[in-house]
Amino acid sequence: MAEDFKLGPLNHVGVAVPSLPDAIETYKTLYGATDITEPFDMPAQGVKVCFVNLPNSQIELIEPLNEESPIHNFIQKNPKGGQHHVCFEVADIHQAVDVMKARGATVLGEPRIGAHGTPIVFVHPKNSNGVLVELMETPKGDH
């Protein structure tokens, strides 16, 4: 069913930040963002996240939970933070993974539940011009 796989909406852009409260303050006071979700921990992924809701998409702000967090290394290299990943929706994550693997992509690990409550996987940046790509199954009922 490889021919059925296609990219859905740009769900969010992930931005690693050293401090969620400071980043939230920036989006509120500099950019006038009014709709920002409450931060919550994702211990299994070593991060604390929240979302800046835009009319068509989201910015995911990501703070490392501890020094074992993969985001910790990113912040060590980029102390102010920076763009971390781009997340595209797909209709069926397992189909997407099968297709990506069949096409030679390096899919990082098995699908797991992401911040939106649906399964996600990451695709190695070497496959997409240095961009870490998250694929996320579209939440049921959203489309």
Add this chain to the structure above:
Amino acid sequence: MAEDFKLGPLNHVGVAVPSLPDAIETYKTLYGATDITEPFDMPAQGVKVCFVNLPNSQIELIEPLNEESPIHNFIQKNPKGGQHHVCFEVADIHQAVDVMKARGATVLGEPRIGAHGTPIVFVHPKNSNGVLVELMETPKGDH
């Protein structure tokens, strides 16, 4: 009118790439993208660009036109490419610039016509957690 300024849609994510044809091929063959615009030169900005159209947004693929291009330096540092900027729409670019400056942001230069034919400016990454932000006036008739 600072109180009227607010972030509009996430228009696109800019991705710097060493080769547009190779990046287009990646989005077509790996991700199954079917709607990619024809590349065109923007000599004033030293870049050649095209857009991968998604249902709600776009990925802007950006190749340096020459060694004077600001993207040339980016590719020197990131040979495979990488996320370069995030573009938010605003209703009125001049108002947005006034508000951003009043709020202490470092706006890079004066508004100029961008790839979508409407005025754009960039805001220094130091103001937004290391993320280079493009503000783009929403094309008339789009909303």
